Amino acid sequence: MLIGRQHSSRCAGRLFFRLRPAVASMIVTCAMLCTSPPPTHAQVGEPDIEYQVKAAFLYNFAKFVAWPDGTFASKTEPLALCIVGDDPFGEPLHAVLAGRKAHGRLTLLKILEEPTNDDGCHIAFVSAPDGPRMARLMQRLKGRTVLTVGDSEAFAANGGMVRLLIENKKTRFDINTHSAGLVGITFNSQLLSLARRVRE
Amino acid sequence: MKIQQQCFATVFCALAFLSLAAPGPSLANEQAQPAQVAAAIQVAGARGLVPSRYLELNLQELMDIEITTAAKKARKLSDSSAAAYVLTEDDIRRSGATSIMDALRLVPGVEVAAINRHTYAITIRGFNDRFANKLLVLIDGRSVYTPLFAGTYWDVQDTVLEDIERIEVVRGPGGTLWGANAVNGVINIITKRAQDTQGTLISALGGNEEQGTFVVRHGAKIGDNAYMRVYAKSLEREGFEGPTVPIGDDQWRNVRGGGRLDWEASETDSLTVQGEYYDGQSFARQVEPTLSAPFTTGRFRAETDFAGGNILGRWKHLLGGGEQTELQVYYDRVDRQANNFNQYRNTIDIAFQHDLPIGDNSELIWGLGYRYVNDQHSNSIVFTLTPPDDTVNVFSAFIQDETSLLDDRLVLTLGSKFEQTDYTGFEAQPTARFLFKPADRHTIWGAVSRAVRSPSRVENDIEIFSRVLPTNALAPGVPPSPAAVLLRGNRDVDSEELLALELGYRPQLSDTVSLDIAGFYNDYDTLRAVVQRSSFEADPRLGIAIVADATNKMEGEGYGGELSADWVPSQRTQFRLGYSFLRLNLRLDPSVTVASIDEGFEDASPRNRAFMRGLFQLSADLELNATLRWVDGFSVNGTRVASYFTGDLRLGWLPVDGLEIALVGRNLTENEHFEFGESAFASGQATPVERSGYLMVTWER
Numbered sequence: 001m002l003i004g005r006q007h008s009s010r011c012a013g014r015l016f017f018r019l020r021p022a023v024a025s026m027i028v029t030c031a032m033l034c035t036s037p038p039p040t041h042a043q044v045g046e047p048d049i050e051y052q053v054k055a056a057f058l059y060n061f062a063k064f065v066a067w068p069d070g071t072f073a074s075k076t077e078p079l080a081l082c083i084v085g086d087d088p089f090g091e092p093l094h095a096v097l098a099g100r101k102a103h104g105r106l107t108l109l110k111i112l113e114e115p116t117n118d119d120g121c122h123i124a125f126v127s128a129p130d131g132p133r134m135a136r137l138m139q140r141l142k143g144r145t146v147l148t149v150g151d152s153e154a155f156a157a158n159g160g161m162v163r164l165l166i167e168n169k170k171t172r173f174d175i176n177t178h179s180a181g182l183v184g185i186t187f188n189s190q191l192l193s194l195a196r197r198v199r200e
Numbered sequence: 201m202k203i204q205q206q207c208f209a210t211v212f213c214a215l216a217f218l219s220l221a222a223p224g225p226s227l228a229n230e231q232a233q234p235a236q237v238a239a240a241i242q243v244a245g246a247r248g249l250v251p252s253r254y255l256e257l258n259l260q261e262l263m264d265i266e267i268t269t270a271a272k273k274a275r276k277l278s279d280s281s282a283a284a285y286v287l288t289e290d291d292i293r294r295s296g297a298t299s300i301m302d303a304l305r306l307v308p309g310v311e312v313a314a315i316n317r318h319t320y321a322i323t324i325r326g327f328n329d330r331f332a333n334k335l336l337v338l339i340d341g342r343s344v345y346t347p348l349f350a351g352t353y354w355d356v357q358d359t360v361l362e363d364i365e366r367i368e369v370v371r372g373p374g375g376t377l378w379g380a381n382a383v384n385g386v387i388n389i390i391t392k393r394a395q396d397t398q399g400t401l402i403s404a405l406g407g408n409e410e411q412g413t414f415v416v417r418h419g420a421k422i423g424d425n426a427y428m429r430v431y432a433k434s435l436e437r438e439g440f441e442g443p444t445v446p447i448g449d450d451q452w453r454n455v456r457g458g459g460r461l462d463w464e465a466s467e468t469d470s471l472t473v474q475g476e477y478y479d480g481q482s483f484a485r486q487v488e489p490t491l492s493a494p495f496t497t498g499r500f501r502a503e504t505d506f507a508g509g510n511i512l513g514r515w516k517h518l519l520g521g522g523e524q525t526e527l528q529v530y531y532d533r534v535d536r537q538a539n540n541f542n543q544y545r546n547t548i549d550i551a552f553q554h555d556l557p558i559g560d561n562s563e564l565i566w567g568l569g570y571r572y573v574n575d576q577h578s579n580s581i582v583f584t585l586t587p588p589d590d591t592v593n594v595f596s597a598f599i600q601d602e603t604s605l606l607d608d609r610l611v612l613t614l615g616s617k618f619e620q621t622d623y624t625g626f627e628a629q630p631t632a633r634f635l636f637k638p639a640d641r642h643t644i645w646g647a648v649s650r651a652v653r654s655p656s657r658v659e660n661d662i663e664i665f666s667r668v669l670p671t672n673a674l675a676p677g678v679p680p681s682p683a684a685v686l687l688r689g690n691r692d693v694d695s696e697e698l699l700a701l702e703l704g705y706r707p708q709l710s711d712t713v714s715l716d717i718a719g720f721y722n723d724y725d726t727l728r729a730v731v732q733r734s735s736f737e738a739d740p741r742l743g744i745a746i747v748a749d750a751t752n753k754m755e756g757e758g759y760g761g762e763l764s765a766d767w768v769p770s771q772r773t774q775f776r777l778g779y780s781f782l783r784l785n786l787r788l789d790p791s792v793t794v795a796s797i798d799e800g801f802e803d804a805s806p807r808n809r810a811f812m813r814g815l816f817q818l819s820a821d822l823e824l825n826a827t828l829r830w831v832d833g834f835s836v837n838g839t840r841v842a843s844y845f846t847g848d849l850r851l852g853w854l855p856v857d858g859l860e861i862a863l864v865g866r867n868l869t870e871n872e873h874f875e876f877g878e879s880a881f882a883s884g885q886a887t888p889v890e891r892s893g894y895l896m897v898t899w900e901r
Contacts, residue, residue, distance in 0.1 A: 053262055059255055
């Protein structure tokens with residue numbers, strides 16, 4: 001028991017009635033105005049922790065996936081990470097993902113509203129509202145040696161390869177090795193063992 | 201006892217004032233951080249060598265990071281061609297709301313008014329009443345409006361608030377997908393999946409009005425991809441006591457328990473089974489006619505005992521390529537005994553839905569539904585239903601197509617719901633909507649929709665003995681005798697119809713400021729009006745009866761708009777603003793020469809309402825929420841409800857992981873104010889809302 005029922009009731013009651021309306025009004029108004037921070041434009045756009053973590057997952061996937069021979073023209077060809085459709089990451093995270101090393105290759109970031117056959121993507125994070133648009137984006141990526149990553153049910157339903165999801169406040173992922181296998185993309189066994197579920 | 205009182209008061213005051221004093225230096229330090237981040241990113245863009253704390257982590261470590269709900273994503277409605285708003289889990293927790301009803305106060309355009317401690321009048325875009333009947337409320341896909349009066353018994357709509365994932369509110373007709381009664385809006389309460397409520401949660405809450413709310417919830421993994429949770433909750437609110445209403449008598453008690461199971465049976469199949477049982481009591485001062493001299497209408501303490509339960513199963517099957525099917529079945533039982541008027545209702549509802557992508561740019565959703573409602577009533581002196589027992593079958597179907605054009609800058613939605621009921625026959629509720637994005641960050645949408653509200657059991661079958669008029673109240677020429685005033689339903693009552701035009705604009709003004717503006721024009725036809733007959737009728741009890749019949753002899757227009765604005769200057773500080781304006785013009789058919797109480801709805805909603813919310817993360821473990829609300833004056837059944845301005849404060853402290861202590865003050869600016877009046881249809885005596893406070897402790901691990 002936190003506080004005795006009778007006690008809490010009377011105690012709080014008396015307290016609140018003692019606060020004069022004007023004083024109470026001031027408290028509320030002051031709480032809103034006094035705590036408002038000085039607006040500095042530098043605070044703008046601090047990314048969600050969710051997408052900071054998802055960006056880190058995206059980068060990690062790049063390290064645990066193998067593309068079929070011939071996908072890269074040379075040993076130094078950059079690895080192209082593409083954000084396809086809507087962009088839930090935002091600019092601050094673009095800078096974080098670009099210019100890193102994976103498989104000895106430099107990562108390159110592309111933001112695409114629509115994928116095209118010559119966009120050069122190796123990994124595509126696909127984000128769109130559930131509906132025809134998601135279906136179309138996935139259709140355009142179908143049959144290409146592109147690792148598709150997403151975080152919606154609709155993404156998985158459309159044959160997405162790696163789906164990120166939040167379960168009990170923690171990030172988990174499902175892998176569809178069937179979809180990936182069709183285009184010759186394979187996953188490191190460590191990655192597979194960490195997946196919540198692997199669809200074969 | 202005195203020491204304890206002082207102690208509580210001191211702690212409260214100290215916390216309240218510390219919270220105001222604290223932000224100065226400590227916040228200034230923390231706010232410097234984003235500036236550094238922003239600067240660093242620019243360097244990153246140039247050189248690509250930035251350390252990011254998450255990027256350096258391995259997968260295992262990443263999987264251990266706790267993700268707090270991203271309000272932004274949950275709130276992402278820029279792609280909806282309707283006036284929609286989402287209240288997130290975080291919004292609800294930080295508001296200090298202790299009931300679903302109180303949480304709804306934070307949704308722009310939702311009119312929430314407490315009639316007393318447990319009885320609320322809630323509506324969207326007008327016609328507010330205890331028996332407000334143009335709003336559909338769903339909890340996890342289960343309709344909770346009662347076919348008795350086509351409204352919602354709010355005193356039994358509750359759950360563990362911590363388990364609510366979000367509350368979606370659609371203002372305007374939602375009839376195409378949701379069916380009859382979604383005339384002016386839909387409130388959709390969605391609880392979390394069992395996999396998102398793992399572990400144990402215990403919470404206790406008590407204050408001067410809230411006499412104790414206790415929650416225990418436990419979630420566990422019970423198999424491969426199968427999770428469950430069970431919960432129990434009890435609440436008690438003290439009745440009103442004060443000079444304004446000498447005898448309040450509006451106590452409320454409620455106990456409930458339930459559970460949910462979520463099983464991802466295979467890659468393509470997921471199954472949800474959930475159920476709940478509740479039991480409680482509420483009290484209110486009700487009116488009842490006296491059949492002996494002096495033939496007036498007395499008031500007495502009426503006890504309402506309610507109990508009920510439901511069980512729901514949902515099976516979702518993915519067919520690939522974006523195609524999916526969903527089958528949902530539920531059974532709901534309501535048992536409510538009030539003032540000798542007892543009702544028992546069994547509902548069985550089956551719904552099937554199929555989502556089918558067509559080509560590259562189009563998606564078709566269609567569905568079929570069947571609802572069986574069987575009720576039994578025992579009549580009282582005030583309420584008589586004829587027949588007392590009845591069964592209703594409702595068959596429904598809907599189809600909707602959504603097509604994207606011009607590289608998704610234009611989305612067209614066309615659809616209709618079709619319903620066949622025993623009472624009113626066949627009804628179609630079509631809608632046509634568009635969504636247009638002329639530029640990045642700008643969305644315009646519009647809709648034309650037809651919606652209907654089918655008559656309720658009351659409008660068809662009831663006789664309400666609403667009061668007794670003593671002899672001297674009768675017209676001259678009539679033999680002196682006391683008279684009964686009877687409100688009577690009949691089976692000729694037809695559906696109410698609405699043709700709604702809506703237009704909305706959602707600009708993202710900057711990275712931190714977004715606006716959502718919606719306007720509507722509602723054209724109502726065949727609205728219900730209870731109209732008094734010109735002649736008297738013989739009454740076995742009193743000799744004479746004045747009868748008023750339910751008719752459809754009213755029409756009218758409603759217009760108005762809602763504005764909501766979000767300003768998120770940083771992750772630590774958020775401001776929300778909501779404003780709504782509403783006008784209703786109602787007209788009785790020219791053939792009607794007497795007044796009707798239904799005309800009163802014209803004034804039963806405030807014209808202007810506004811709220812402002814500030815959410816502040818004062819430090820890593822201290823958060824503050826302040827809300828200011830202003831509601832314009834209006835009239836209920838001839839009684840004026842004065843305009844009021846009030847505010848709530850919540851201070852939350854998270855001293856260690858999993859523990860939260862919150863101190864909440866509500867309606868702080870005034871000792872008390874009325875939010876609604878006693879409605880013409882037996883709502884019970886209205887009591888004011890008082891200044892109140894409570895302390896809440898939540899422990900979760």
